[in-house]
Amino acid sequence: MVIDLETTGFSNNDEIIQLSAIHVKNESEIDSFNQFVKPQTAKLAPNITYLTGINPEDLHNAPTIDQVLPEFQNFIEEFPIVGHNISFDARFLFNSGCNINPKITVDTVNLAQFKNLDTPNNKLETLKDYYGxxxxxxxxxxxxxxxxxxxxxxxxxRLEKHINNEEIPQIFSGLKFCVTGQFSQLSRQQIKKDIISRGGKIMSSVGKSTNYLVEGVQIVNNLTDGVHSRKELDYIALKSAGYDIQRLDEQNFINLLSSYREKEHQNAK
Known part of the structure; x- marks a missing residue:
């Protein structure tokens, strides 16, 4: 049994807004549980809506956690539980009145650490990219x-199928990219991977030699002047000074990558 949940935030005052589980047997999903949950006091912040795609309208007529938990507990029964950073899920479930037995849980974070994978960290997004x-x-x-x-x-x-970068046309060779913000279609890790695997270089800040700023949605906490991030402000200043730096939103980056992929396909014929 694999479980996961979404919340209004990370503190003990936050609440569950989506609760899910899937029953897996012989590597096949045989049943699933999925329910939006109406928070009783916590508010749904815009950054959580952007991150999860869950809107206030999704929760307006949803049942409360007290109504959802009995059905959830009946679904998971006494099966062993798998989760990613499962202590987070267990804490929110415990605070809501559902106690997960730690003796029958497996945390894929700990399992990934034990396997010592060639990844910068063991976040779900990172492992998702690692395994494609x-x-x-x-x-x-x-x-x-x-x-x-x-x-x-x-x-x-099973380890990832490593791709030899020499087999991928180096279409971004010599180009320098800076990536900022959060993205809805691609993870930041995947964007960087697409750039690096095609010969591009990732810069930690926008400078005079930067060719592209790939820009997602900025979170309020990351805004330097209340409107822009530091990378955006550096871009604006350098652009005003005459430096040829292109700014791409997520869709424009995908379009750029798609146009190059079309060229890759044509060149391969």
């Missing part, structure tokens, strides 16, 4: 399915 999983992120049902695939790969000692 296409499920959407920050939706608890989709994250359950992602976690199940990660668990199966870790349990069976």
């Amino acid at each position: 999983i296409s499920e959407r992120s920050h939706n608890s049902l989709s994250d359950c399915r992602t976690t199940a695939i990660i668990f199966e790969n870790l349990r069976n000692n």
Whole structure:
């Protein structure tokens, strides 16, 4: 049984807004549980809506956690539980009145650490990219399915199929990119991977030699002047000074990558 949940935030005052579980047998999903949950006091912040795709309208007529938990507990029964950073889920479930037995849980974070994978960290997004999983992120049902695939790969000692960059046309060779903000279609890790695998270089800040600023949605806490991030302000200043730096939103980056991929396909014929 794989479980995951989405919340209004990370503190003890925050509440569950989506609760999901999938029953997996022989590496196949045989049943699922998925329910939006109406928070009683916590508010749904815009950054959580952007991150999860959950809107206030989704929660307006949803049942409360007290109404959802009995059905959830009946679904998971006494099966062993798999989760990613499961202590987070267990804390919110415990605070809501559902106690997960730690003796029958498996945390894929700990399992990934034990396997010592060649990854910068063991976040769900990172492992998702490592194993080439296409499920959407920050939706608890989709994250359950992602976690199940990660668990199966870790349990069976499967490693990623490493791609030889020499086999990929180096279309971004000599170009420097800076990436900022949050993205809805691609993870930041995937964007950087697409750039690096095609010969581009990732810069930590926008400078005079930067060619592209790939820009997602900025979170309020990251705004330097209340409107722009530091990278955006540097871009504006350098652009005003005459430096040829192109700014791309997520869709424009995808379009740029798609146009190059079309050229790759034509060149391969």
